[in-house]
Amino acid sequence: MNPSPDSSRASAPPERATPSTPVSLHVELPEARRVGAVIHDLDARAVTPGQVAAIHELVYEHKVVVFTGQELSNTEYIAFARALGEPQIYFQPNYHHPDHPEIFVSSNVPMNGKKVGVAGTGRYWHSDYQFFAEPLPMTMVYPQEVGGEQRSTSYIDMVQVLADLPPDLAALVRDARFLHEAKWRYKITPEDIDKSITEILEEFGALTPTVSHPAVGRHPVKARDYLYASRGFTVGIEGMSPEEGRAALSELLDWVEREEHVQHQPWRTDRILLWDNRQVIHCAAVTDLGARSTSYRIGVYDGRPFYTNEPGARVLA
Ligand code: 7UC
Ligand code: FE
Numbered sequence: 001m002n003p004s005p006d007s008s009r010a011s012a013p014p015e016r017a018t019p020s021t022p023v024s025l026h027v028e029l030p031e032a033r034r035v036g037a038v039i040h041d042l043d044a045r046a047v048t049p050g051q052v053a054a055i056h057e058l059v060y061e062h063k064v065v066v067f068t069g070q071e072l073s074n075t076e077y078i079a080f081a082r083a084l085g086e087p088q089i090y091f092q093p094n095y096h097h098p099d100h101p102e103i104f105v106s107s108n109v110p111m112n113g114k115k116v117g118v119a120g121t122g123r124y125w126h127s128d129y130q131f132f133a134e135p136l137p138m139t140m141v142y143p144q145e146v147g148g149e150q151r152s153t154s155y156i157d158m159v160q161v162l163a164d165l166p167p168d169l170a171a172l173v174r175d176a177r178f179l180h181e182a183k184w185r186y187k188i189t190p191e192d193i194d195k196s197i198t199e200i201l202e203e204f205g206a207l208t209p210t211v212s213h214p215a216v217g218r219h220p221v222k223a224r225d226y227l228y229a230s231r232g233f234t235v236g237i238e239g240m241s242p243e244e245g246r247a248a249l250s251e252l253l254d255w256v257e258r259e260e261h262v263q264h265q266p267w268r269t270d271r272i273l274l275w276d277n278r279q280v281i282h283c284a285a286v287t288d289l290g291a292r293s294t295s296y297r298i299g300v301y302d303g304r305p306f307y308t309n310e311p312g313a314r315v316l317a
Pocket of ligand 1: 123
């Protein structure tokens, strides 16, 4: 398909298959106000530069992309991520796949009798690496074991949310900077035994100091504005007292998380999800009780700034 920007696509009818083109992708576009273009049966093992450009355009335009019919080995999966950008190595090694540090493992299933990765990651609204000065532009998730009947990742379109904000909340976010922190989501590791909660918070807080980002970011490719805030990591508002900031954020995030804003993308072991962490926030569904769940995530840097309207993050002491 033609990778050039075309805003009319956003309102294209669903299930419109693109005819065979030089990049030959079979794509289903989402309905208006929905995220998620579906790319059918891409040969992810032999992706061409034209296909990569088309995938980038689809993920920037439609915020989420689903690749159907995938059956990739770990090395093929990493190679696919490398074709799309630069794979991330997550900053905490306890999340790494034992043979492939690029793969962030979310799993409750031991591998060769040993715990691998972390169980139950990201079960709160967030954007990946929101708490760092350079957040993660794109994330891919490849479910290996689905973990029950109705497993999914849920998304909120933060471009749409920003456009629809009621006037009082729009005034709150205009020219504001929000503070983000990871330490409240820290997962205890075996090395933490015998440490106090205070010690753990201090140590992890020193590793991941509070950062501030503009509350509204401008997308580097689409030049659209998105609201950059989440219940998971956003903890305050620059220039407000902690209490004032928390109260204002809680009102904003209650609006953001309204049922009508939430879209679900079901998990299948033959589907890879790819999303734009600038334009959506996401939340992982809880695993059914006793069900085995494993997913392989790869974060991808696209070589572009996270937002272009402001010079960048501020790291607070
Ligand atoms: O265990 C988790 O929920 C992981 C989270 C603290 N960070 C994921 C990320 O990339 O921001
Ligand atoms: Fe996440």
